[in-house]
Amino acid sequence: MGHGSTAPAQPRPHACRDASDRLRALSAAHESADPAGARPSISASWRRSWRAGVDTAVASAPLVYDRDVIADARAAHPLDRHLPILRGLLRQVADETAHLMVITDGEGHALWTEGPGEVRRQAERVGLTEGFCWSEGSIGTNGIGTALASGRPEYVYSAEHVARVLHGWSCAGAPITDPDSGAMIGCIDVSATVAALHPATLALVGAAAQLAEAHLEMEMRRRDERLRERGMRHLRALRGERGMLVTPTGRVLAGEPAGWHGLRLPVPAPGLALTLPDGSQAVAEPVGELFLVRLPGPDGVPSGGACEPRPAARPLLTLSLLGTERPHARLDGRRLPLSLRRAEIIALLALHPRGLNAGRLSLELYGDVGNPVTIRAEIHRLRAQLGDLVRAKPYRLACEVDADFLAVRRLLDEGDVVSAVRLYRGELLPGSDAPAIRVERDELAARLRRQVLDRGGAEPLWAYAQAEPGRSDIEVLERLDTFLPPGDPRRVTVASRLDEGA
Incomplete structure (x- = not known):
């Protein structure tokens, strides 16, 4: 090549290249039940899947939501109102002719899927459609369940799946975390019937998850401002005592010490002791939609005289x-x-x-x-x-x-x-x-x-069923029974109450 000439651009490798040799090694690892030949994240996922009893011969993900329930599950999910933004971002990069987009809840239940007809038909054969569960415990290693289990974006290709029926698929998923509760509430996944996905796909789903979290955080901040405005009168009413306003999810919205603002405490419960960041104990009092936590003074009791009284207020x-x-x-x-x-x-x-x-x-x-x-x-x-x-x-x-x-x-x-x-x-x-x-x-x-x-959804229904009259409300219990997935320990309580009311 002469001086000044430019070499032809090489195509970017797929996230999972050297397919044939790699697939043979993975297949051998499957047969020997030895994950040593897999990537670390995949071998860890295989171990979790085997401990959960997932059979490599499983034919499909399990159905958890019937068609008449899926619409309610979607409407109750916080991502429902953000779907247009997520669709727009995914369509910028994903190949609409070959890829399937899947959005699940925090348990891996598929709530939304989008893609071309042929891909959707193939996906339905393995349960990659609305109402089916894609947790690792249900179908083994996969882009959705593994991302939810690890808490980070993951890609899974071909024979990296535990279930042999998925060896013709590759997928990339990223979990979505609720900024209010800190819990994972969903996963965004892009799947295709190819040996490997383009490397941009993992970055794409990661960016989509971050976008969803950013919008959820904006909603939370607006809600926090309303709560803080309503709750500040409770702090003013302390007349110099130290105290904090805490959300039902344990986030400190306002109060003294100022350095605790933004920290997350254990979820408060009315009248029960709460451990503070400095190790001291306090009691959370419900005040409307928030909790008021009075902070103890040096002698272990709420302080009151050390500060000047605040100006008189109503x-x-x-x-x-x-x-x-x-x-x-x-x-x-x-x-x-x-x-x-x-x-x-x-x-x-x-x-x-x-x-x-x-x-x-x-x-x-x-x-x-x-x-x-x-x-x-x-x-x-x-x-x-x-x-x-x-x-x-x-x-x-x-x-x-x-x-x-x-x-x-x-x-x-x-x-x-x-x-x-x-x-x-x-x-x-x-x-x-x-x-x-x-x-x-x-x-x-x-x-x-x-x-x-x-x-x-399941959580509001369950919370409602813990107090009267929800405990014995047959319609509520039947509705809850349709929302709780198989294996959820709460199903035993629901079934018992339904039997009592029969």
């Missing part, structure tokens, strides 16, 4: 009235036990911030047999506990109010079923016979149940 009354026979309130963080009658009155005043006169309040509490004189006596006793926060003419609350049942209402209005179910710990004042409380209780329960059935 008092904050926090109501916990869902699913409890012992309702209570917190007034600027101070716990106030409530009798059932006082809880009913406060709940009605919270529902009517502009106030109710004695006659209307009597009707709401007692129905036609009510007496305004009785109401005045009840208000007098309530004022002994709350002071001038209860005003007259008309009766109303002269403070900020944050009630758990009102927060569930708001979340249902916003279509946030997952958060609504998480906050709903049971029916509103279940021991109350007040006519207006019964109406509000039944309406809230009916709205939540309908949205859970119409728009909830």
